[in-house]
Amino acid sequence: MIELYDHPFSGNCCKIRLALSHLGVDYSRVKVDVFGGEQHSEGFEPINPARKIPVLSDDGFVIWESNAILFFSREEVRP
Numbered sequence: 001m002i003e004l005y006d007h008p009f010s011g012n013c014c015k016i017r018l019a020l021s022h023l024g025v026d027y028s029r030v031k032v033d034v035f036g037g038e039q040h041s042e043g044f045e046p047i048n049p050a051r052k053i054p055v056l057s058d059d060g061f062v063i064w065e066s067n068a069i070l071f072f073s074r075e076e077v078r079p
């Protein structure tokens with residue numbers, strides 16, 4: 001199961017959604033209230049210690065930094 005931690009107004013998240021859609025990858029979105037500071041909560045720290053979105057979780061494998069996520073999402077790289 002693939003989850004994208006994102007926010008609708010984030011350009012870095014938008015590019016991940018565009019890529020996943022282009023690649024036909026099934027995923028669900030987890031909205032992080034960045035305007036309310038949810039990325040600084042204790043619950044978010046283990047997801048991304050850098051406290052930023054986007055973050056992609058693929059069956060427990062967690063990756064952040066939008067360009068790294070784009071690289072990981074390519075068909076030839078994904079397990």
Ligand SMILES: N[C@@H](CCC(=O)N[C@@H](CS)C(=O)NCC(=O)O)C(=O)O
Nearest residue numbers: 010011012034052053054065066067
């Ligand atoms: N270099 C990072 C930048 C990530 C980034 O700045 N994300 C913003 C949303 S677009 C964020 O999480 N901002 C919340 C904060 O900085 O507290 C990437 O490309 O993923």
